[in-house]
Amino acid sequence: MSRIDAATDRAESAYDWVDSRLDLEGGSDFLGKAFPAEDSFLLGEVALFCFAILVSTGTFLAFFYEPSTAAVEYGGSVAQYQGQEVPAAFKSVLNITYDVPFGMFLRRMHHWAAHLFVAAIALHMLRVFFTGAYRNPREPNWLVGTGLAGLAMFAAYTGYSLPYDEFASTAVGIGYNVAASVPIVGDPLASIVFGGQFPTSATIPRLFFLHVFLIPAAIAGLIAVHMAILVRQKHTEAQRDGDVAAAETSGGTAAAGGGAEATDGGARLIDRDDDSVVIGLPAFPNQAAVSAVVFFLTMAVLSLLAGLLPVHNIAEYGPNDPASTPSLVMPDWFLMWGYGFLKLTPSWLSFDVLGIHVSSEFVGGLLLPGLVFVAVAVWPFIDRAEKPEHFTRNYLDRPFPTAVGILGVTLVMVASIAGMDVILAEILGTSTAVLRPYLTAALVLVPAAAGTLTYAILGGFEDDSGEGGAEPTMSEDDGTASATEGSSDD
């Protein structure tokens, strides 16, 4: 027997052994699952890959990071801190940046991956929203997704605090005050999250634990649920141009895309309205190859960003100094809208109800952003579909949901501009006090106007049905199936 034959035999018996334990043959059905070939469906994958990159670069950073505020002498290569006593956390991030091999690159990569993660989640959410893919039966996955969006922001926020530099600590301190402002449970809640009254020596270890363990574990768990629901329910699919000849795969799924030629198993003509079958690329090898390209592109973009663009320069800000406040404090862009609400809520909006104090900080910093999240979470139950729908919808045919989406996006944008009011005031040569009434008016009027205009342009006022999105606007002749039952292609 040649060496190659012997090696093949060994590989086969190893495969048989694993198959006898894990039933690989049974699992291979999954490899035939169909993935609709829609580019915008790749945004979810970008988010997934960013999470994987965040975990691996974060693991590298955690090898060198020290979660402590104890004063230690700095002896690294940044001349301005030589011989000075600085917090251990601050020192360790200086070391990662300037002394650990590849440290600066991987720190930057972690930073940009966090930004791309949140951006991809936001765009993915918008794609799901504007195509109506959250409707029956996918409401549970929309809810899981809403949780993921909140957790992703919280993960970024806790990570921001870790270098314990002056800028980040001040920004994190704002979060502490907001948490402490929650009526009745504010103080214990803030103590649990921040390890006592911010900033104590317990704050950084507590935020470190949340950032590197609890929140990533929760995100990983929710991603697993998100993917399990996706596999169970299948993707939505864009409306078909006509009937499709598709090849059967081992998974029993019609795959290979519109007009596909028959391969093994022979071709079957799938009716354009038949939503019991998903048409798309088989998971393996076609979709796996597409996903590999998306992964390497994500890596390439992040490497380019990490190689070229510096991140949060802690050497410039210096270590946390409770006695001083930096002149300009701002959160990252994805938290800016919440900061905008906080800034625009007037201080007179503090009141007492039944002896319970409700502060303007709570209203602006938590209540209003929280209401936005609640509105997002309950939306699939407002834009309800009585029967399951497995085809995506054209946003131009859904005046009401599209108008609500535009209203929401505009609200977040105006609130984000309000969060940057200091910069805006500087550009316009005025003060924030002068600007704020205008920004408050804009926060109410601009989203309302944008939503109404969208509704009017899409013909919502002429449409008798009002198209709250509850019923499909196109007839079956247009190619939109009114769904009757869930996908049953497995």
Ligand code: HEM
């Ligand atoms: C860590 C964050 C997230 C990851 C990694 C993720 C990943 C994915 C992936 C890979 C898909 C399949 C491909 C696609 O349709 O893009 C998907 C589908 C879906 N996601 Fe997410 N997602 C995340 C957050 C969200 C959020 C914030 C929402 C909405 C609030 C959401 C709602 C959905 C829904 C409803 C589907 C099914 C869409 C369909 O069948 O067309 N996801 N997700």
